[in-house]
Amino acid sequence: MVSFRLPRRLALLAILIPAFGLAPAHALGHKKAEQAGANLFRDKGCPYCHGVNTEGTKKGPALLDLRKTKKAAEITKQIVDGGRKMPAFGDDIPKDQIAQIVAWLRAKHRPAPTPLPANAQPAPQPKPQN
Numbered sequence: 001m002v003s004f005r006l007p008r009r010l011a012l013l014a015i016l017i018p019a020f021g022l023a024p025a026h027a028l029g030h031k032k033a034e035q036a037g038a039n040l041f042r043d044k045g046c047p048y049c050h051g052v053n054t055e056g057t058k059k060g061p062a063l064l065d066l067r068k069t070k071k072a073a074e075i076t077k078q079i080v081d082g083g084r085k086m087p088a089f090g091d092d093i094p095k096d097q098i099a100q101i102v103a104w105l106r107a108k109h110r111p112a113p114t115p116l117p118a119n120a121q122p123a124p125q126p127k128p129q130n
């Protein structure tokens with residue numbers, strides 16, 4: 001009976017390996033994190049000060065070249081602790097989500113946020129700190 005069961009297991013493996021084993025898990029995870037970060041940046045109110053395309057506004061600087069100018073740890077600290085005129089988000093945004101925002105900010109090719117559903121609420125507009 002072994003000769004019957006073994007091929008079936010092999011057949012199962014033949015299905016499972018392409019589905020899970022060979023997927024570039026790391027690359028996939030990174031892309032997903034960047035995509036999640038794009039949405040979080042929009043949904044957590046960052047564009048209110050930094051602009052929808054991170055081009056900057058009167059309230060906050062552009063965040064265009066962070067990949068070249070800032071380390072991930074520095075960006076993380078800015079988001080968690082805030083700054084002189086930037087509110088701290090450490091209490092509002094869980095760590096893993098902050099990591100996703102940082103991944104997006106540092107991405108070579110930042111993915112656009114996925115479109116909001118038609119009935120979505122507008123993003124919160126935090127008050128500037130003085």
Ligand code: HEC
Pocket residue numbers: 041044045046047048049050059060061062063066070075078079082083084085086087089101126127128129
């Ligand atoms: C109320 C306005 C405001 C909001 C909202 C805001 N920021 Fe800022 N942000 C600033 C200002 C102003 C600075 C410049 C440094 C400072 O004053 O802290 C800054 C600086 C930064 C920096 C450092 C830029 C650099 O070149 O050093 C990063 C990164 C950043 N913000 C990310 C975010 C993210 C991500 C969000 C949303 C979770 C966010 N900010 C929301 C105002 C804001």
